[in-house]
Amino acid sequence: MGSKKPKIEVVQYYMSLWYGFATGPVDAIKAIFVDEKEIWSGDLDTSAVLRIDNQDLFGGIKKEGGVSGAVTYLDGRSSQTVPEYLANKMGRTEATCPAHRGIASLFFSGHVSGGASGSYGTGVIGTILGLGTAFANVTIASQKGFYWRANQPSIPAVWVKARRAPKVLNSLYAMVGDDANPIHIIYEVMTNTDWGLGIATSGINTANFNAVSEVVFNEGIGVSVLWVEQQSGEDFVASMLEYVEGVVFVNPATGLFDIKLIRDDYDPETLFHITPDNADLKGFQRKAWGETINELSVTWTNPENEEEETVTAQDLGNMAIQEIVSQTKSMKGVRNKDLAMRLAQRDLRVAAAPLMSCTAILNRSAWRVVPGDCVKLTWPEHGMDGIVMRVGEVDYGKTNDSKVKLSLTEDIFALDVGTYMTPPSTAWLPQTEVPSPLDFAQVITLPYYFLVQSGEDISSLSDPDVIAGVLAADASNDVSSYVIMSEDAVPGVGLVWEGAETKSLLSRSTLVSALPFSGTTSVATVTVPTSGYGVDVGHFALLGTDDVSQEICLVTAIGLNTVTLQRGMLDTVPRAWAAGTPVWFISPDADFYDATLRVGDQPVTYRLLSMTSLGVLALADAPDLDATLSLRPWLPTRPADFRVNGVDNGTVTAVGAASVALTWKNRNRLTEDSVLLDWTDPSVASEAGQTTTITVISEDGSVISTTDGLTGTSYTLPASAFGSFSRGFVKATAKTAAGESIQGHSILTVIGAGYGYDYGMSYGA
Numbered sequence: 001m002g003s004k005k006p007k008i009e010v011v012q013y014y015m016s017l018w019y020g021f022a023t024g025p026v027d028a029i030k031a032i033f034v035d036e037k038e039i040w041s042g043d044l045d046t047s048a049v050l051r052i053d054n055q056d057l058f059g060g061i062k063k064e065g066g067v068s069g070a071v072t073y074l075d076g077r078s079s080q081t082v083p084e085y086l087a088n089k090m091g092r093t094e095a096t097c098p099a100h101r102g103i104a105s106l107f108f109s110g111h112v113s114g115g116a117s118g119s120y121g122t123g124v125i126g127t128i129l130g131l132g133t134a135f136a137n138v139t140i141a142s143q144k145g146f147y148w149r150a151n152q153p154s155i156p157a158v159w160v161k162a163r164r165a166p167k168v169l170n171s172l173y174a175m176v177g178d179d180a181n182p183i184h185i186i187y188e189v190m191t192n193t194d195w196g197l198g199i200a201t202s203g204i205n206t207a208n209f210n211a212v213s214e215v216v217f218n219e220g221i222g223v224s225v226l227w228v229e230q231q232s233g234e235d236f237v238a239s240m241l242e243y244v245e246g247v248v249f250v251n252p253a254t255g256l257f258d259i260k261l262i263r264d265d266y267d268p269e270t271l272f273h274i275t276p277d278n279a280d281l282k283g284f285q286r287k288a289w290g291e292t293i294n295e296l297s298v299t300w301t302n303p304e305n306e307e308e309e310t311v312t313a314q315d316l317g318n319m320a321i322q323e324i325v326s327q328t329k330s331m332k333g334v335r336n337k338d339l340a341m342r343l344a345q346r347d348l349r350v351a352a353a354p355l356m357s358c359t360a361i362l363n364r365s366a367w368r369v370v371p372g373d374c375v376k377l378t379w380p381e382h383g384m385d386g387i388v389m390r391v392g393e394v395d396y397g398k399t400n401d402s403k404v405k406l407s408l409t410e411d412i413f414a415l416d417v418g419t420y421m422t423p424p425s426t427a428w429l430p431q432t433e434v435p436s437p438l439d440f441a442q443v444i445t446l447p448y449y450f451l452v453q454s455g456e457d458i459s460s461l462s463d464p465d466v467i468a469g470v471l472a473a474d475a476s477n478d479v480s481s482y483v484i485m486s487e488d489a490v491p492g493v494g495l496v497w498e499g500a501e502t503k504s505l506l507s508r509s510t511l512v513s514a515l516p517f518s519g520t521t522s523v524a525t526v527t528v529p530t531s532g533y534g535v536d537v538g539h540f541a542l543l544g545t546d547d548v549s550q551e552i553c554l555v556t557a558i559g560l561n562t563v564t565l566q567r568g569m570l571d572t573v574p575r576a577w578a579a580g581t582p583v584w585f586i587s588p589d590a591d592f593y594d595a596t597l598r599v600g601d602q603p604v605t606y607r608l609l610s611m612t613s614l615g616v617l618a619l620a621d622a623p624d625l626d627a628t629l630s631l632r633p634w635l636p637t638r639p640a641d642f643r644v645n646g647v648d649n650g651t652v653t654a655v656g657a658a659s660v661a662l663t664w665k666n667r668n669r670l671t672e673d674s675v676l677l678d679w680t681d682p683s684v685a686s687e688a689g690q691t692t693t694i695t696v697i698s699e700d701g702s703v704i705s706t707t708d709g710l711t712g713t714s715y716t717l718p719a720s721a722f723g724s725f726s727r728g729f730v731k732a733t734a735k736t737a738a739g740e741s742i743q744g745h746s747i748l749t750v751i752g753a754g755y756g757y758d759y760g761m762s763y764g765a
Contacts, residue, residue, distance in 0.1 A: 010061055011153070014069075014145035016089055016109045019158055022226075023195055024076020024104035026164040032071065032106065033306075034148070035156035039067050047075050051111065056615040058149055062483065062502055065150025072107040076100070102194075106160065108146035161306075169206070173213045176222025178303070179335055182240045183213035183259065185223070186248065189233055189240075190257070197233040205256040212259050216244050221343075223333030224301075243333065245346065247372045252396060260372035264413035268388055271376045272369055274360050274406075281379055284358040294318035295326040296348040300340035301333070311337060313344040315352035327351065355410040356387075366404040369394060374411055388414040433478040435610045435617035440473040440508050440530075442584070443606065443627035445547050446593065447570050451633045452673040454593045463634040463738055464600040468627070469592050471542075471584050472608055473508035473530045481505060483609040484594055485619060497607065497619060503592055507532035507585045515543075515577040517649045518567050519641060519679045525562050526583055533587035540586040541565055543577050547630045547742055551575050554676060555585070568679040570672070571637045573745040574649075600631035630742060636690045636734040637672065638741040639664035641680045644730055644749050652749045660749060662694060662715045664732050683713050690736050696721050697729045697746070704728050708735065719751050726752035 028045040031038055039052050050071040058064035074080055080101045087097035089109065148155055165174045166184035168191060174184045187209050189196045223243055227236050241247065246261045294315040302309050310328075318325075329347065334340045360366075360377070369375065373391045377384055392407035446467045452458055454467060472482050485499045509526035516522070529535050537555055541563065544550030551572045557564035568574035586592070598604060607622035642664040644652045654660050665683040668690075677684070692710040694717060697703055705721040722728055728751075733744035 010150060012061075012065060012150045013148050013153060013155075014110070015148060015155065016107070016145040017155070018086075018105060018107045019160075020100065020103045020105040021158075021160045022076075022104045022162055022164070024074075024102055026075065026104045026162045028163045029073060029104075029160055030163055031161040033159035033161070034067050036159070036306075040071070044073060045075075047077075047080070048073050054615070055147070058152075059502075059611065060483070060616045061150055063150070064152045065147070067147060067149070068111070069146035070109050070111055071146075072109065074100070074103075074105045074107065076102050076104040078102070104162065106158070108158075110144050110146060159306075169213055170210050173210075173217040176217055176220060177336075179222030179224045179333075181213050181217055182221060182223055182243045183209060183216050183246075185225070186237050186240050186259070187213075189227070189237055190248075197237075199257065203256060205251065205254065205258045208256075208258050212246070212261060215261060215263075220336075220339060222336075222339075224303075224335055225333040243331065243343070249371045249394075251370055253368060258370070260370065262372055262390065266374045266388075268374075268376060268386070268414075271374055271388065272366065273376045273378065274362065274366075274389075274408075275378045276380075278365055279360045279362040281382075282359045282361065284356070284382060286356040287354045289318070289321050289354055292318060292322075292354055293325045293327045293348070293351045294322070295324055296344050296351060297326065297328045298334075298340050298344040298347075299328065299330045299332055300337065301335050302337075303335045308332060309337075311341045311344055313341065313348045315348055318352045350412050353410075353412060353415060355412070357407075357409045358389075360406045360408055362404045362406065364402055364404065366406065367396065369404070369406060375406070375408070377408065433476050433612050434614055435479075435612050435621075437617065437621065437623055438472050438474050438479070438482060438608050438610050439476075440471075440582070441606075441608055441625050442471040442545060442582075443604070443625060443629075444469045444471065444542070444550070445600070445629045445632040447552070448633040448637075448669045449570050449673055449676075450593075453588070461597070464631055466598050466600045466629050466631065466633055467596075468594040468598055468604060468629055470503065470594055470606060470608070470625075471506055471508075471586075471592055472503070473506050473532055473584070474610065475530055476612070477531050478612045478614075479505060479531075479610050480613075481611045483611065483616060485607045485609060485622070486594065486596060487605045487607075488596070499594070499596070501595055502611070504590065505530070505532040506587075506590060506592060507534050509535075509583045509585070511543075511577060511579050511581045511583060512561070514579050515581070517574050517576045519574055519648050521556060521564055521566050523559070523562050523564050524583070528561070529585060533585070533590050535563060535585045536587070538588060540569070540588075542584040542586060543581055544575075545582075547632050549575075549743075551577075566678055568640070569676060571632065571635070571669070571742055573638060573743050574679060598629050600629055600634070603628045631739060632742050634738045635669075636687055636736045636738070636741050637667040637669045638734055638744050639692055639732045640667055640677070641665045642732040642745040642747070644747045647747065649747065652747055654749060654751055657719060657751065659716045659718045660730070660751070662717050662730065662732070664692065664713055666690075666692070666713060667734070686711075686734075687736060690734055693733045693735050693740065694721075695731045695733065695744075696723075696725075697731060698725055699728065699748075722749075722751045726750065 028043050030043060031041040037057055039054060040050055052071055053068045055066035055068050057066035072086060078101055080099050081094050082097040082099055084094045086107050087094050090097060166180055166188045168188050169184050173181055190199045191201050221244055244261060246259055248257060248259050251258045295312060297310045297312045299308050299310050331340060331343055369391055371391055371394055375389050375391060377387045377389045388411040389408040390411040392409060395405040397403050446454065446469050451467060470484055481502050481504050484501045484503060485497045487495050488498050490496050507529035509529045512525040512527060515524050535555060535558060537558060539555045541553040541555055542550060551574060552569045553565035553567055554569050555563050556566050604627055606625040607619060608625060609617040609622055644660050644662055645654060666686045668684050668687050670687055694707040694715060695703060696705045704723050704725055727749060729746040730749050731744045731746040734741040
């Protein structure tokens with residue numbers, strides 16, 4: 001029942017798209033991502049059709065939708081043809097459509113039917129319909145195209161995780177775990193005639209490359225990288241050499257390309273010796289400490305989430321000499337934290353040392369020296385005797401200049417070696433969870449104050465229009481919000497589930513210890529709140545489960561596991577609460593309102609669909625949340641600070657008295673719509689037609705007497721109001737033409753004594 005706010009228009013976007021993602025064929029595809037969210041995973045090494053259906057991937061129809069359709073994987077083999085059903089989409093046939101051989105691609109289209117169904121690999125999320133030649137039986141079942149998203153007019157980015165091992169050197173060392181050996185990558189880029197540098201294998205020392213690849217394999221250095229055309233082949237090879245710390249050069253002795261690693265793999269006694277007898281020395285210098293760094297952060301890629309992370313190595317000895325000097329280096333091809341740390345330590349060792357460098361100009365005796373070699377340098381003028389130097393660039397001279405020029409740097413392996421440790425892995429665990437029913441939920445009727453704050457046009461509402469507040473909380477950190485669905489009657493249709501409004505969670509605690517009555521403030525000890533809007537000064541705290549018995553408080557201070565509460569706010573009264581009582585914290589910014597106008601005193605049924613990073617809870621899996629709403633926003637606000645003989649709580653003993661004195665503070669529902677009044681604040685002018693009612697109630701809940709129509713802020717209640725009872729609860733409420741206030745404060749009052757006193761009756765003194 002009730003009227004609806006205008007519904008939000010939902011727009012869904014469909015399109016068939018063909019993505020070429022790599023030079024093919026690749027060995028397999030491992031996963032497909034749309035807008036960084038995984039839509040399929042497995043290990044697919046041949047062309048196939050994948051059925052994808054996750055329409056809640058981006059939050060469902062009321063947010064940004066999801067994905068649904070078919071993905072045809074074409075691996076790009078030399079025998080590839082485009083399946084008939086895809087060729088027809090482009091106005092071609094299988095025989096006339098370009099096959100795009102040599103390109104691995106994904107064709108996103110509407111759902112298909114037919115084909116050979118089956119499973120392939122492990123961890124498959126999408127269903128595989130067609131494998132290999134089974135394309136012949138596949139037909140397009142939906143002409144709309146692939147469903148990409150809703151309410152967001154753009155096609156999201158598509159990522160593919162693919163596996164391809166280098167193909168040329170000894171395959172035994174091609175892969176280091178799940179990653180490729182950089183030496184194999186370098187060799188293939190140098191020799192490939194389609195997309196590489198096209199160097200003939202006869203011009204490369206293949207045996208040397210194979211031997212070096214075995215060293216790198218044993219060192220556990222593997223990378224996973226993507227090479228795009230924007231980077232030249234030479235630059236790409238140079239980037240691979242940074243991972244292995246090596247150099248590629250043409251060996252003057254053979255005329256072939258060789259590769260050499262910068263390693264501690266030499267015998268100082270057998271090195272070529274440079275002295276004043278065979279060389280001149282120029283540009284001698286030693287790096288100053290201020291030119292070194294002492295902290296190096298290396299960026300690597302975490303394969304579990306494909307996110308970039310960093311490890312940091314430090315040289316504490318260097319830090320003792322100068323302030324922290326940090327540098328960052330990208331090694332995104334590394335997908336192993338330990339390897340990233342080893343490479344950071346390796347490179348920092350060189351960058352943190354004040355190494356000496358110079359240029360040596362030698363006669364032809366140095367013609368066999370190649371880049372990456374080590375030599376010994378003895379130079380009495382600089383106090384050097386057999387210092388090991390690493391060769392950088394080599395200039396072998398020209399026809400009219402026989403001198404050989406070597407760029408030399410002090411070899412790091414000739415220095416003392418320190419030890420390093422890889423920092424421990426993070427203790428953080430993924431918080432992703434499959435959607436499940438919310439842990440906590442409760443429905444209230446919004447008081448007048450909250451009704452005004454909800455943004456409703458109050459002038460357009462009247463009794464019995466009400467709005468429900470739907471409170472929800474969950475202990476999981478992965479539940480970000482929830483969808484409100486309500487079961488409503490639709491003329492000519494019957495009961496249907498409607499709504500689909502997305503709301504944010506509130507924070508919820510419980511009382512650690514009992515909270516006694518207080519007419520002012522109380523310090524409550526609470527458990528750690530659930531995630532949500534949190535707890536802050538100015539938030540409301542709601543205790544209790546229904547409109548008649550709950551208490552609304554205002555948070556005025558926050559301590560360690562404590563909150564200070566201003567008690568009995570708005571239309572509620574202060575009460576005593578037991579340990580374990582739930583406490584809902586409501587931020588002024590929280591949107592927990594059901595936008596549908598309801599009718600007071602009528603039942604309502606909701607289902608709340610939790611939303612996590614993995615999707616939205618299915619409607620059928622959500623439990624019913626039943627409630628009966630009240631006319632609360634239209635009822636007058638109860639009298640505040642009600643007292644009997646000056647006492648505001650507990651038991652008042654007035655045995656033998658002819659009457660008791662009652663006092664209270666009037667409140668006005670209509671004026672308390674923005675400025676909040678405390679329980680003990682002075683009286684204000686009442687709402688038009690508002691009066692106070694005093695009711696005497698027996699301890700079994702029956703009404704003994706009622707006094708209506710009181711104005712002012714006090715009344716003398718005669719003992720006769722207790723009838724034959726010796727005691728009873730004296731309760732103060734407010735009334736208007738709309739009805740009686742939903743709550744009122746009660747105080748037990750003892751007025752008589754005698755036989756039967758303990759039973760609430762007076763049979764004589």
